[in-house]
Amino acid sequence: MPALDRSLIGEIPGFAGLSEADLDRVLSLAHASRFEKDATIFAQGEEAHSFFLLLSGHVRVVKTTPEGHQVIARYINEGELFGLAIFLGRSDYPADAVAAVDCVVLTWPNSAAAELQKTIPGFGGAAYQTIGARLQDTQSRVMELSTQQVEQRIAHTVLRLVRQSGRKVADGIEIDFPITRQDIAEMTGTTLHTVSRILSAWEEAGLVRGGRQKVIVTDPHGLMLIAEHRR
Amino acid sequence: MPALDRSLIGEIPGFAGLSEADLDRVLSLAHASRFEKDATIFAQGEEAHSFFLLLSGHVRVVKTTPEGHQVIARYINEGELFGLAIFLGRSDYPADAVAAVDCVVLTWPNSAAAELQKTIPGFGGAAYQTIGARLQDTQSRVMELSTQQVEQRIAHTVLRLVRQSGRKVADGIEIDFPITRQDIAEMTGTTLHTVSRILSAWEEAGLVRGGRQKVIVTDPHGLMLIAEHRR
DNA sequence: CGGGATGTTGAGAATCTTCAAGTCACGTGG
DNA sequence: CCACGTGACTTGAAGATTCTCAACATCCCG
Secondary structure (H helix, E strand, O other), X not given: XXXXXXXXXXXXXXXXXXXXXXXXXXHHHXXXXXXXXXXXXXXXXXXXXXXXXXXXXXXXXXEXXXXXXXXXXXXXXXXXXXXXXXXXXXXXXXXXXXXXXXXXXXXXXXXXXXXHHHHOOOHHHHHHHHHHHHHHHHHHHHXXXXXXXXXXXXXXXXXXXXHHHEEEEOOEEEEOOOOOXXXXXXXXXOOHHHHHHHHHHHHHOOOEEEEOOEEEEOOHHHHHHHHOOOO | OOOOOHHHOOOOOOOOOOOHHHXXXXXXXXXXXXXXXXXXXXXXXXXXXXXXXXXXXXXXXXXXXOOOOEEEEEEEOOOOEEOOHHHHOOOEOOOEEEEOOOEEEEEEEOHHHHHHHHHOOOHHHHHHHHHHHHHHHHHHHHHHHHHOOHHHHHHHHHHHHXXXXXXXXXXXXXXXXXXXXXHHHHHHOOOHHHHHHHHHHHHHOOOEEEEOOEEEEOOHHHHHHHHOOOO
């Protein structure tokens, strides 16, 4: 493995503004690895030995119920920490993390956590900030699932995805990684059939363009109206 | 206000095993207050100036959507921290906290947080442990809402309530605070009508006994079977 | 070029909500 | 102490949303 470059993490909240010496110290505790699309970074129930920072790519975090239903907990974007089981006082990972595209990941052993928190001001804060943000996200999702119909939930989810991981293309904004109807269903608590029907209707109405493992939003404002149930 | 007694918090995780001097120090930063049933401890959107520990009673945490729907995020039990906005890096409270019964609450100003974390080993950990546990709870709830039918969700919710806040009575276990059908509906993402119908059916089947603002589980094992969809 | 994964669409069924109408319990004030 | 009013609860009937089942179309990868 090549020596890790400071520029990898210089821009990341929690490491921003560190001295070169501190950056080197942070990197000396970590190691970088590549995961091919569909590779598992960690598995639900597995003993949590490390935590991670996504340097590039997109990671899907999936929980499986005892009955075998899958629910996508979230997508991780570049620059985000994940697999923070140790910071929650957990000894195992509560979900699978799967590379949605080819990914580069920094890994720290749990044993580095105390060290980092002690020596890097702001690192612990960044980790807990991340957890706090996820608690709020998850709570919003509970509210959506509790109070909104399927079409609104899908609209909110698609808008969130393009906002967080959108890439500008000729006629709109495209979600930056391959995503199936089934994936969207697992994020919104519905079935791929309903997702397909609704996306087809939206395409008919000129709000989105679909495609295999692809969603392009062509009329974000129109979608927003649907999300707010004011079509 | 009378001087706060060390015994108030001596048993609480995060304060357990502290010296008398440390306990006094923790209490000197706090003040205790009483809230009558239905009193608001803090309100959604209000600037978060303090965080709290519930000494006795039960607190309902409620979020309201822009459209006016209410969702009960959780109930707080005796000995739990709540209103931890500052630990999430938030400047306002994300929900209402309402006394479900008469309550006694310890309050610390946010300014005490850094102090407590520095001087009391384990305090910061306890706060973040609490947040971590809530993230996991909330995620389980997303899974339930996504994959289970209403009857199972209500069964899980009622079982969780009796487990966390149950009081043994003659013919079963009763939820230890007044709870309406509407409350249960707001915890499970359904309507009070559906909750009422299902509780009536369970009563018919001898699993529970109902009553005004009351639920007594008489056959926890039978309810568990319903929760797992194996009636 | 075959086959598995992905996506579409129709029809029927099931669950759950909505609307409606009431009953019941409890606390308050006369 | 009783009448009354309000909040809590119940139950029926109709309707809507969404799921399930089924069949087929399509696309990509090897």
